């Protein structure tokens with residue numbers, strides 16, 4: 001069999017999770033981990049990574065410095081149909097992994113418009129370009145938030161979709177659009193629904209990096225309501241490995257939950273973080289609750305474990321330690337986002 005290069009196009013590759021996948025794909029590019037056999041493609045050990053990213057406030061090429069020069073980069077808006085088609089025409093990718101999104105619930109509550117544009121319209125443009133250029137596999141990164149909240153038990157892939165925030169609703173619309181393309185056009189897509197990610201390079205608007213930034217800035221950590229909202233925390237490198245595993249072994253047309261089973265209430269997560277940072281347990285304050293705040297997310301991830309063998313490795317305490325260690329070494333980067341974060345949270 002002829003050795004050839006597999007072309008993977010990653011949208012949102014300068015974002016938090018997308019960049020973790022880019023680093024992983026490049027690191028594993030020569031290993032057997034990346035096999036497109038299930039896509040019906042020739043076996044290959046090498047891949048070429050092409051990134052499309054608009055570089056919004058959330059995008060940052062610093063996340064990719066360690067793999068600099070090993071990918072092609074297009075600073076492009078996925079809502080720009082002509083530019084997207086030009087890139088597909090030129091690059092002819094075989095796999096598309098679609099991460100690009102407006103991703104923060106609080107911002108969607110302030111203004112839903114960019115969420116509708118990027119998350120829904122942008123996804124439709126990518127789906128149509130992927131159809132036109134006959135890509136082999138389209139991996140759509142959805143979210144556990146499409147299911148809405150669950151007081152007890154866990155969501156499985158067949159659970160009804162009932163999103164509650166404008167962010168979750170825009171992701172659910174895109175998720176359903178991908179499902180409609182699978183059914184209508186036999187489009188070769190796979191949908192992945194990860195739980196809450198955390199880890200190095202996360203933009204400090206989300207709970208864990210925001211909390212670390214507040215402590216580094218001598219402030220207090222804001223905790224919504226009474227801190228009783230529970231999340232399933234997935235370390236970003238486990239998530240990236242899960243996505244890569246599904247890229248290789250996932251079945252076309254299927255949906256896969258991607259969770260860690262590491263559930264924790266926000267107040268407990270913050271207290272564990274304060275302990276990890278080695279600062280006093282009273283360095284947080286309860287603030288007015290987020291509008292429409294989902295009380296709990298929880299995923300049944302047995303399907304991916306059963307079908308692919310992937311398993312999350314990092315537990316919450318260990319993952320927080322890794323994240324704190326990384327943050328202490330990258331304080332300059334975290335603090336460079338302080339002005340934007342102060343503006344975001346002053347308005348509420």
Ligand SMILES: NC(=O)c1ccc[n+]([C@@H]2O[C@H](COP(=O)([O-])OP(=O)(O)OC[C@H]3O[C@@H](n4cnc5c(N)ncnc54)[C@H](O)[C@@H]3O)[C@@H](O)[C@H]2O)c1
Nearest residue numbers: 012014015016017054055056058059077078100101103197
């Ligand atoms: N972070 C989580 O906990 C989590 C959990 C489940 C699912 N997800 C999903 O995973 C994906 C990645 O999340 P993340 O946390 O890395 O997000 P992020 O906000 O860190 O990164 C998003 C990236 O998309 C880019 N982008 C935004 N709009 C764009 C546009 N119109 N055109 C091109 N690029 C654009 C940004 O510049 C940024 O680099 C998203 O689809 C999100 O919905 C995230």
